[in-house]
Amino acid sequence: MIELLQQVNHWHWLAFGLALLCFEVLGTAGYFLWLGISALIVGAILSALPLGWQMQWMSFASFSLITTWLWWRYQKGKDKIDEKTTTLNKRSQQLIGQFTTLDQDFPVGKGRIKLGDTSWTAVAEHSLKAGITVEVYKVEGIILHIRQKA
Structure with missing residues (x-):
């Protein structure tokens, strides 16, 4: 050998x-x-x-x-990616910071908004009038939290 x-x-x-x-x-x-x-x-x-x-x-x-x-x-x-910053395949997380104009009045509490091509369940702390621009500032599961654009 x-x-x-x-x-x-x-x-x-x-x-x-x-x-x-x-x-x-x-x-x-x-x-x-x-x-x-x-x-x-x-x-x-x-x-x-x-x-x-x-x-x-x-x-x-x-x-x-x-x-x-x-x-x-x-x-x-x-391959090192910060888990907090990636939103790939997390569609609801991608919506944070998005703006949309309300088609109808939005009551205090839960309601529905149209954002992009989808209707989402949303929560607002104040009643919002139709025609104003709102911002998605937080997402919990599939529920969007919205507020009036500052």
Whole structure:
């Protein structure tokens, strides 16, 4: 077995790197990409410098850990989204700050308003006359809280 490891040359590392890159096409979220690149780097180094098989595998392991960790850090930073600021797929939360003009008088308490293409249940602390502009300032579940535009 040791004799087999001692015969590994740069062509083996380049073929191994290309095989790992082919596995990346199957959709491994970038991890085989960086393992393949690490194997290609070891192959490139081995073509310039003679290294023992132990150093080849240590180099591959080191490059693999470093590149995979850097990829993970990049992805972690890229995917980091503040839950409080995102309103994707939260249609009622997207309505905060929207303005609409009332079609009819709105009583104190609960009523219905048309905002966009939907009719919403709304709550107002004061009675509001038809024709004034109101603002959605708060949402609780599917109930909008409205007030007269300042």
